[in-house]
Amino acid sequence: MKKNALLYFSFGLLSLTGFSSCQGLFNLDSEQVLFTENNTLDAPTDTVYSVVGVISKMQQIADRTVLLGDIRSDLVSLTPDASLQLQGLANFTAGTDNVYNAPEDYYAIINNCNYFITNVDTTLKKRNNPVFMKEYAVMKTYRAWTYLQLAQIYGSVPFVTEPILSEKQASQTYEKKDVKAIAEYFINDLKPYINTPYPTYGTIGETNAVRFFIPVRLLLGDLCLWAGRYLEAATYYHDYLTNNANGMALGTNRSQWTNSTNTFDGYPQNSYSSVFNNTGSEMISFIPMETSKFNGLVTDLRNVYNSTTDNKLYYQATFSTALRELSKSQSNCKIYENLLTSTRDTLFAPSDNTTNPLFVGDLRLAAIYNHATVSNNKFGDYSTSYQTISKIGTNVTTYRKAVIYLRYAEAMNRAGFPKAAFAVLKYGMTQANIGKYVDSTEIKTAGNLLAWDKNMFTTLNTIGIHSRGCGEASADKHYVIPKLASKNDTIDFVENKICDELALETAFEGYRFFDLLRINMHRNDWYQTTNNDFLAKKIAGRKGSANFDQALYDKLTDQTNWYLPLKK
Amino acid sequence: MKKNTFHNLEMKVVSGILLSLFSIMVYAQDVSMQVPQKKAVELEKGMRTVTGTVLDATNGTPLVGVQIQAYDKTRYAAMTAEDGTFSIVVPDFVTSLTVKADGFGLIISPIDLKKNKADIKLYTNEFSPVYESKILATKEKTISINSLNADVSVDQQIQANLGADVRSIIRSGQQGIGAMFLMNGINSLVANAQPLVVIDGVITDMQYSRMSLHDGFYNNLLANISVGDIENITVVKNGMALYGAKGANGVLLINTKRNKSMATKIDVDVTGSFENAPNVPDMMDATDYRYYASELLGTTGTKLTEFKFLKSDPNYFYYKQYHNNTDWKKQVYRDAFSQSYGINVQGGDDVASYNMSVGYANANSTLNNFNMNRFNLRLNTDINLSRNLDVRFDASYSDVNRDLRDDGVADNINKTTITSVGLLGLIKSPFLSPYQYDIYGNQSSFLSDADDYLDEVIGTDASLANPSSLLYYGEGLNKNNFGNRLINLAITPIYKLNHNLTFREHFNFTLDNTNANYYTPVRGMPSLIIEDVTTVENVAKSMSSHTNTFSSDSRLDWVKSYNSHNFHLTGGLRIYDMMYALNMLQGYNTGNDKTPNISTSLSYKSTTGVDDKSLSLTYYALGDYNFRGKYFLSGGLSMEASSRYGREVQGGLNLFGVAWGLFPSVQGSWVATNEKWFKPNRYINYLKVNAGYDVSGNDDLDCTASRTYFGATRLLNAVDGLVISNIGNQKLQWETTHRVTGGVDLNMLDNRMNVSFNVFKSNTDHLLSLKNMDYVGGINRMWSNDGALSNLGYDFSIKFRLLNFKSLKMEWGGSVGHYENTLTALPDNASNMISEMYGATILSQVGSPVGLFYGYRTNGVYSTAKAASDDAKYIELKNGAKKYFGAGDMNFVSNDAVINESDRTVIGNPNPDFYGNLFANISMHNVKLSAVFNYSIGNDVFNYQRMVLESGSSFFNQTTAMNNRWTTEGQLTDIPVITYNDPMGNSRFSDRWIEDGSYLRLKTVTLSYSLPIHNTYLQGVTIWGSANNLWLLTKYLGSDPETSMGNSVLMQGIDRGLLPQSRNFALGLKINL
Secondary structure, three states: OHHHHHHHHHHHHHHHOOOOOOHHHHOOOOOOOEEHHHOOOOOOOHHHHHHHHHHHHHHHHHHHHHHHHHOOOOOEEEOOOOOHHHHHHHOOOOOOOOOOOOHHHHHHHHHHHHHHHHHOOOOOEEOOEEOOHHHHHHHHHHHHHHHHHHHHHHOEEEOOOOOOOOHHHHOOOOOEEEHHHHHHHHHHHHHHHOOOOOOOOOEEOOEEHHHHOOOHHHHHHHHHHHHOOHHHHHHHHHHHHHHOOOOOOOEOOOEEOOOOOOOOOOOOEEOOHHHHOOOOOOEEEEEOOOOOOOOOOOOOHHHHHOOOOOOOOOOOEEEOHHHHHHHHHOOOEEEEEEOOOOEEEEEEOOOOOOOOOOOOOOOHHHHHEEEEEOOOOOOOOOOOEEEEEOOOOOOEEEEEHHHHHHHHHHHHHHOOOHHHHHHHHHOOOOHHHHHHHOOHHHHHHHHHHHOOOOOOOOOOOEOOOOHHHHEOHHHOOOOOOOOOOOHHHHHHHHHHHHHHHHHHHHOOOOOHHHHHHHHHHHHOOOOOOOOOHHHHHHHHOOOOHHHOOHHHHHHHOOHHHHOOOOOO | OHHHHHHHHHHHHHHHHHHHHHHHHHHHHHHHHOOOOOOOOOOOOOEEEEEEEEEEOOOOOEOOOOEEEEOOEEEEEEEOOOOOEEEEEEEOOOOEEEEEOOOEOOEEEEOEOOOOEOOEEEOEOOOOOOOOOOOOOOOEEEEEOOOOOOOOOOHHHHHHHOOOOOEEEEOOOOOOOOEEEEOOOOOOOOOOOOOEEEEOOEEEOOOOOOOOOOOOOOOOHHHHOOHHHEEEEEEEOOOOHHHHHHOOOOEEEEEEOOOOOOOOEEEEEEEEEEEOOOOOOOEOOHHHHHHHHHHHHOOOOOOOOOOHHHOOOOOOOOOHHHOOOOOOHHHHEOOEEEEEEEEEEEEEOOOEEEEEEEEEEEEEOOEOOOEEEEEEEEEEEEEEOOOOEEEEEEEEEEEEEEOOOEOOOOOOHHHOOOOEHHHHHHHOOOOOOOEEEOOOOOEEEEEOOOOOOOHHHHOHHHOOOOHHHHHHHOOOOOOOEEEEEEEEEEEEEEEEOOOOEEEEEEEEEEEEEEEEEEEOOOOOOOOEEEOOOEEEOOEEEEEEEEEEEEEEEEEEEEEEEEOOEEEEEEEEEEEEEEEEEEEEEEEEOOOOOOOOOOOOOOEEEEEEEEEEEEEEEEEEEEEEEEEOOOEEEEEEEEEEEEOOOOOOOOOOEEEOOEEEEEEEEEEEEEEHHHOOOOOOOOOEEEEEEEEEEEEEEEOOOOOOOOOOEEEEEEEOOOEEEEEEEEOOOOOOOOEEEEEEEEEEEEEEOOOOEEEEEEEEEEEEEOOEEEEEOOHHHOOOEEEEEOOEEEEEEEEEEEEEEEEEOOOEEEEEEEEEEEEEEEEEEOHHHOOEEEEEEOOEEEEEEOOOOOOEEEEEOEEEEOOOHHHHHHHOOEEEOOOOOEEEOOOOOEEEOOOOOEOOHHHOEEEEOOOOOEEEEEEEEEEEOOEEEEEEEEEEEOOEEEEHHHHHHOOOOOOOOOEHHHHHOOOOOOOOOOOOOOOOOOOOOOOOOEHHHEEEOOEEEEEEEEEEEEEOOOOOOOOEEEEEEEEEEEEEEEOOOOOOOOOEOOOOHHHEOEEOOOOOOOOEEEEEEEEEO
């Protein structure tokens, strides 16, 4: 022992005289954490950990991304029990101290992705297959997706592609990029990985892990759409929907008055609300959330939208009058066949329903919304008003099929194919419908963009999205493009219809505010003008046509108020 | 020749500078000294003869055979003659004499340099010594440990005897639980602020921040050392250079006993002690509680109209079950008996000598099933291997085992299931019985289950455990148990290279092994709440940890005197290598109480681990110099590198690729009474003035905070992932404290009165703090060194030998300590930092002391609805709606109508104005009586326990004070209306719960009697008895104003109702063979 000590002593003396360096001596390892210098990402076992780590960071922003898109939109209104934090979002007064304003959580994803992308050994091969390529593509999509969210929320954000591993790097000033610049950057960044397959992790927590990843084509479609590159956007969406071996037909799930009677009473048939099942074919990707707080982050959206024991039944948000009016104003028709007389007729639903006031016009809101009055609870502090919105599940969706069809329609419309775009809403994408309802010039110009395999996309598996809630839209004489002065007017008209359809189809899913933002930008032709009337009018009208909020309108005509303020 | 050259060189380099500093004084003295040396023709040049007498101070009789020595020059010595006179020849530069005799205390007496005389009075040594044999430039205070006590750990002795030098707060009444110590004010905000403990020269990791499975329990390593094994304890007040980056909070040196005699000595100690059940708050009886509960039911919003427990028909089936009058306190608190045995053997010869001790203690706390036992073994040896080589070999082993449960009020009491036995003993409904009734209405011997009388109203979450069941079914080594084993091995070869130069290597290895089990039984317990997740039947936890510490301290010592110049230089290297690993397993639902072990079948299983490693390297150089025993100068410099620091620290040195902190210290002192112009007199016998400046550090940083790393995450309870969890701060470094000290030691009235006064002023900067990081890093906070605080304080102690008769002697004394702490800066230029814990809001604000209580002020209770509506004060609900205060609600002070966080203000300061001790010792023949008081004045305590016992918001039994609650319009009272869940926040953190925590406590009274036996087999027998905590003077409403619920400075003064200290009586026998 003494010898040992003397050894140390002489070692110390040596170092004092400068013969040796102490640095290595102080780099102690740990079994609890992994120091960056040891996370070299050059062994096959390293692949999963980083991806899983990033998904767990995605959980942090999942709820917030939905709430920022919904609460600030025209489709949701807060109840008197909403927290001041949510009120800040709805009023566009949220400051840097608002709990939903935490850009660091987005940058945590970006930083982990940046570390992986910068350090991973992409040349490593096993049985001649690149080991890290699949994960490399996944991490690139996560990073691009997160930047796109950041740009939508904050307008213009510091753009960092190198990992930040020191305080010095964190305190540097980084160049800021807006959504267009970010979109342009990542279009180029992601293009090479368009056909890179997903990693195969099998089933994690009862779900196929494939759904945790963001499809590159869809993200490219979004990026192009935000960048104003409509034709490319439409191509990516189209290719995504049709390249699949079986095709991705929209399906026929809908909420509708039954065709077997000539009346509109009782309850409509509802197969619509089941599309929000995580295991069904509608859901393409989502952020998996924990099912028990014991294991980590559970989505809190249910406590905002639904009555739970956690919130003592006091839900904080519900549909807005604007959404209610929009639903109600839709015409709903069915094709009634009288078997006795063998006659077919198109019947229009009445615009009022005294027994079930929600069962008018578009039926989707009624299909996913449930309200009841609870009387006997033993706790005095529980609410008697009980609400559930069945769209709110355990996971937070990033992409689902109807959204892709609507984005495809949006891109097609702006790319100069309004008839084709409208066909997505009214008829559904089958070769027959296209041939029948899209004019020949559009078909000719669109080429492959309107190619929908006749075997994969049939009337049996395809309907127009509008039919999901409005009966037989294809037979609706009120749901048509009128004759307008110019093609641009037609495009604007169709875009309004798409915008309405987005509202009816995707309310409470966190897309709305950003959809309005994007459409407003398209109308401005990328900042050529600063007409913000479109977005401002929609949101200021959320309390219904009779209660237009002029102050909010004025506020939202200034684009700086669209975005959350960034911390210093 | 070579040696001469070396000496010449030394003279030139070292002495030259110092000599020139003092040259004027030296010359002046040299000149004057030559005058009266006429008769001493036979004396060598430069020598003189000093004469004088030595008398016994009790009666003035001359003392014969007293040893007289020149101070620090042992070779000039003499003895007194029969008439007490002596004559000693000493060199001219000697200014004082050391006088010692058997049975008397050591005296250092100045020589009257004009008359060459020194008359000295000696005092018998039954009391603590007045002089140390060595005078230092640094300031220290040493106490020797009185072995006549029944203390389990030495903390009690530190508190009693170092009253003003160390502010000590005993954590609770659990046996050997230890104390929170603060020295020189508060020198850190979030890092450890407790002093460094050095045991036998080895820095000891006291594990202040380590987790414990049982709430309210702290693993106190000092409880592993038997008090009887400790020789002395020294408080180091300055001269911290040796301790490098670890000394900023002060240093406590603890030394264990070594052999002092060649003859074999055997001491046997037998001690028994009895402790009364503690004083706890008066709780309502069954009748009062029934009224309370039925009143509170009305506020739950229940629609039920009939309740089993409110039915008054004695024939009702459930009548007996709900009509008891149980004093639950008696189920959990008790009188406790403890015992300890120890044997100490010392002896040896001129080759090897040893001190060996073996002890066993069984100490029971006044809470049922909170027992501790300890076995300890210690061997300290000194071996002389050759003329130049000595080796010390020390080994010790101790094994502490405890039976434990949770104690005290938990942090978030409304969201957890209550498992604290002591708290359940207070809050459990008194109309229930610990035992079940059978169907015929007879009480059985089966313990009752958790209560269910509220299930139908507010659900099972309000159910409380039967504390008797918790104690009974929770008992077992594999259920609730804590074990700690401390093994220490040290080997210290000391090699004398030559007469002046010594090389010493102190190698030490410490292994501290801890294991604990935690278990809540299924029976008698309600469902456990896992917050926000679910409820489960019960929980089992198991923890094991070990700390391996290796340290090596190699040093060269050089000691040399050149006539009047005395040097002691030391240089060395210390390596301190620490490794701490912890593994904790936890799971729920064990099924039944017979299978309490952790197994794979448990639900919600989880594991926790810690793996901390740190290495520090310290080079140090120390120098002591004194001139004529009059001027003392010492200085030191250490440089320390540690694995905890970043690579780019500021204010240090970057060498060999790592950062080194530099810690210099310099002290000087002057013994004025040794000056030539001083004429020795009976009024002033000794006066020493000292001053010092230290730079010291605090390296209590997280082991990995300076590094960037990935941590593990788990997704969907299925797969593991890695994420960046920390972005390292390369500038991270130690906290730095600059401290100026000054002091005076004065002995007066023929050495009967001793006074010591010390002041300090310190500034600490580079405070460790969590700083906001730019969001692009993806991580909110990082550790940095930002923020500063300062301390100014003093301590004063006095000791006076009041009576000094032959058969009756009495000593009286006391001490006062004071500090003022000021936070001077916070990170990110913030003006304050707010922390929430245990129901309290703690404010640390620039310009004020750290850790103030920050809450609402109250102005009584609204007695009428009109008074409330006139005020129209309201609270704002989460959604912004207003809720108005009504009759019976508290009237909170506010500038506006809304009561919200902006109305909070400083409502209390946990720091005392003064603290210290008072003592008296009386000795009469063979009987000795001593009494020690300790006190703290001016500190506020947040009575968290009372907040829970008087909140009027839950179905916990309340104190009798709650009988005075507001119930009717117009009632004048200071206790508000009771409301379930307290929607108005009447019981929020306010000045209602802040109390004056000043106290004066008669800590110990000891009476001992030494049997007048002296023969070959029996050297002596002492019988002693002592009483602790006999008397307490305080206005505090809680059980004990002395309370420390955590080691953090921010947790000071929060009383969470841990087991209070109570009165205890001990009887002991000490036999010297």
